[in-house]
Amino acid sequence: MRRKHCEITDHQQIERILASTNVGRLATNGADGYPYITPVNFVYHQEKIYFHCAKKGEKLDNMARDPKVCFEVDIPLAYLDAGTDPDRRICKVHQLYHCVIIRGQSRIVPDGSLKVAALNDLVAKHENCSDHELVNQEMPAFKACEVVEITPTCISAKSDLAQNKAPEERFALARYLKNRNWPGDSEAVKAMGFDPNDMD
Template sequence: MQYRMKTHPLSEEQITKLLERSQTGSLATINTDGTPYVTPIHFVYYNNKIYAHGLPKGKKLDNIAHDQRVGFSVYEMNELLLDPNEKPCDTNTKYESIIISGNAKRVEDIQVKEDILKKVVEKYTPHLAGKELPAPMVKGTAVIEIDIMEMTGKYYS
């Protein structure tokens, strides 16, 4: 285990708060040749799962269809912690981060997709929450569900 995971772990409550407030994360999938492919995404954390939405076709969806194993991370840098003696190698960072390993799949159930897309609206455009989502838009939008197998968080301040 990494040193900072032992000394600076985020609690479950802190992890949840970071996932709820973070606007973007990075989704890592595996290309058919075995190389990693990382995509910045908007997401919601709901029912202990990560959900993302997007176009119905693309590389990340192709990769998930080929290999469901994914990684996901969120990182917030709050500030640089400069050394008072101005030693450049002693500069540090005040941050919080989360690393997730899991399995992803495309959500096919229309009602689940609509529920998740409503959560996306609540998070990113709360002033539009409660408005009806057009059925063709729900049907035509891809929703990815990440079943979390392992999740760790750490901080430094």
């Protein structure tokens, strides 16, 4: 990884990123030799990625032919416009973000308890509650879908939160973002370790 100051090695922090967003991007190897990327709703369950899909489709064909996949999640935070640079140099614009990239092996989960558990975890994550209707094997929708499991072989993660700046520069940047108040600015300020209510 080139920007080592952005690297995340703490597994709990990686899990928090995976838990805080619902959509990831799945890359499979296409029959034509091109990567094929699909956005999917997912859940991280027992250290593996799970998503559901129809029983037929290009990504399933690709995984049947080659189970090696790549899975990516990103959370854009604040966009640093030219106003964040004292000289307003356009080449200094930047994006703060979290991201996780997983290389792994995919497989279709057979009907059974693991498929039920993965689907219920997926629903609970997206419904953001635990009192939803529980999925069971008798539901027509259960039988009509596939659940895909990705077992990671390599996980890398980054958070770009201006860690390479001096403390006073980071504070000035956080205060600028707080006052600008664009979408993502408040989240970026908190991720940088500052309290937006205590920056005056």
